[in-house]
Amino acid sequence: MAESLDATDWAILAELQADGRVPLTELGRRVNLGASATTERVKRLEASGVITGYRAVVDLERVGCAVLAVVRLKHAGSRHEPFHRVVRRRAEVLECLRTTGEDCYVLKVAATSMAHLERVVDELSFFGDTNTNIVYGQTLPYRGPQGP
Amino acid sequence: MAESLDATDWAILAELQADGRVPLTELGRRVNLGASATTERVKRLEASGVITGYRAVVDLERVGCAVLAVVRLKHAGSRHEPFHRVVRRRAEVLECLRTTGEDCYVLKVAATSMAHLERVVDELSFFGDTNTNIVYGQTLPYRGPQGP
DNA sequence: CGATTTTACCGGGGAAAACCCGGCTGGATC
DNA sequence: GATCCAGCCGGGTTTTCCCCGGTAAAATCG
Numbered sequence: 308m309a310e311s312l313d314a315t316d317w318a319i320l321a322e323l324q325a326d327g328r329v330p331l332t333e334l335g336r337r338v339n340l341g342a343s344a345t346t347e348r349v350k351r352l353e354a355s356g357v358i359t360g361y362r363a364v365v366d367l368e369r370v371g372c373a374v375l376a377v378v379r380l381k382h383a384g385s386r387h388e389p390f391h392r393v394v395r396r397r398a399e400v401l402e403c404l405r406t407t408g409e410d411c412y413v414l415k416v417a418a419t420s421m422a423h424l425e426r427v428v429d430e431l432s433f434f435g436d437t438n439t440n441i442v443y444g445q446t447l448p449y450r451g452p453q454g455p
Numbered sequence: 456m457a458e459s460l461d462a463t464d465w466a467i468l469a470e471l472q473a474d475g476r477v478p479l480t481e482l483g484r485r486v487n488l489g490a491s492a493t494t495e496r497v498k499r500l501e502a503s504g505v506i507t508g509y510r511a512v513v514d515l516e517r518v519g520c521a522v523l524a525v526v527r528l529k530h531a532g533s534r535h536e537p538f539h540r541v542v543r544r545r546a547e548v549l550e551c552l553r554t555t556g557e558d559c560y561v562l563k564v565a566a567t568s569m570a571h572l573e574r575v576v577d578e579l580s581f582f583g584d585t586n587t588n589i590v591y592g593q594t595l596p597y598r599g600p601q602g603p
Numbered sequence: 604c605g606a607t608t609t610t611a612c613c614g615g616g617g618a619a620a621a622c623c624c625g626g627c628t629g630g631a632t633c
Numbered sequence: 634g635a636t637c638c639a640g641c642c643g644g645g646t647t648t649t650c651c652c653c654g655g656t657a658a659a660a661t662c663g
Contacts, residue, residue, distance in 0.1 A: 312518065320518075323511035327475045330621095330649060344612045346651080360512045363471035365599050369505045370460065370468070372600050377554055377561050391594055403595040406525055406588035413525050413561075413588070417600055440554035440561070446539055447551040451513050452520050452565055478620060478650095492641045494621075 312357070315340065317454035319348055320357070324451040327361040364449075372417040374424050375442040379410035383435040390434040399427045410438065460505070463488065465602035467496055468505070472599040475509040512597075520565040522572050523590040527558035531583040538582040547575045558586065 312320070318338045322329060329337075335345035352358045367375060382390060394403045394414070402415040414431070418424035428439055460468070466486040470477060477485075483493035500506045515523060530538060542551045542562070550563040562579070566572035576587055 320511065320513060324513065325508075325510075327509035327511045332649060341613050342649085343614075343651090347611080355517070356514055357517045358511050359514050360473075361475035362473075362510055362512055362599070363468065363475045363506050364508045364510055365468055365472065366504055366507050367600055369503070370600050371603070375552075377552060394595060398598070398601045400595065401598060401600070403593065404523075404525060405591040405594055407591070408586075408588040410588070412594070413590075438556075440556040440558070442561075443553040443555070445551065446553055446560070447542060447548065450546070450549060451510070452515055452518050452549070453546045455519070480620060489642055490620080491622095491643080495640075 312454075314454070316348060316352065316357075319345070319352065320451075321453065323349070323358065323361075367417050371419050374418045374421060376416045376418070376424055376428075377440045377442060378414040378416050378428060378431060379438040380412040380414065380431055381409055381435045381437075382411045390431075393430060393434070397427060397430065399423070411435075460602075462602070464496060464500065464505075467493070467500065468599075469601065471497070471506065471509075515565050519567050522566045522569060524564045524566070524572055524576075525588045525590060526562040526564050526576060526579060527586040528560040528562065528579055529557055529583045529585075530559045538579075541578060541582070545575060545578065547571070559583075 315338055319334065322334055322337055331346050331349060332342045334349070335342045338345065340348070349358070390412075394400050399416050399418055400414050401417050404413045405411060406413055416424065416427055418427055424439075428437055431437055463486055467482065470482055470485055479494050479497060480490045482497070483490050486493065488496070497506070538560075542548050547564050547566055548562050549565050552561045553559060554561055564572065564575055566575055572587075576585055579585055
């Protein structure tokens, strides 16, 4: 289970994080490896849990999610399961991080309108004080972890 | 450019967000469509910008990023380009959202250790007051936008 | 030091998928 | 009702995937 990623593994990770659908033969070409060796390495990265999956990235605005917001929530009380249930049920919640500090949770919420966002935040507010910030845009294209 | 996604498109998006590497023929099987029709729809979703790309998802802990943090930053002054440059250069910054509210930016930072995180935050603090929360864990597995 | 195991890589061959093309159907337009 | 057109299907070719055995270098061990 001990992982030690060499430069080739990192190159593979970089390629797959940039284009998760690249054929393994083409990936091998890019990292100067044969198809079999590349497949073997990718399989190992998947099996060892380094690569947890592959995802298509969807443009939020183009699917009707006009409003993106960061909601911080200071959960009141200690029983968090009901809150977790709501978070799971509400598809508008894209991400939910539990953090240190005053605000126990940081959520990323995608809504179709401000009214829609308001309804979601209202439901979340049941569990504690919330603090909502609308997102203007992403300063960074996005990226995953990179090599050392 | 006007998008109107029907139920099949949403089914395709759901499948590709869950497994971005599923073969198109298998994807067609799952949404009850032939291979050609499926390919055509996926191509259209890509060309129209609904699908912006595909990504391998990497387990942060398994690649040595033991510390994940949410850093909020209240940028001082109005010239933001230097800050953007640093954010782009620093691979530890996985995400950078510009938001409304007191804190202009919300960053997601992955570091290998607390000392490492401190160095990153120190560099960010140059541009304004920061507020850092360590992430315990993700309450939600992650998901993208879903159908209406 | 030499023999054996392990690890990583390559190459081949059959199966599967991707790709490109023409053709069919059912609804909208005129 | 004839035409047009978007959407889907099917077939044939190219590419990729997947599993196999084989090889060479490094690590392990007597």
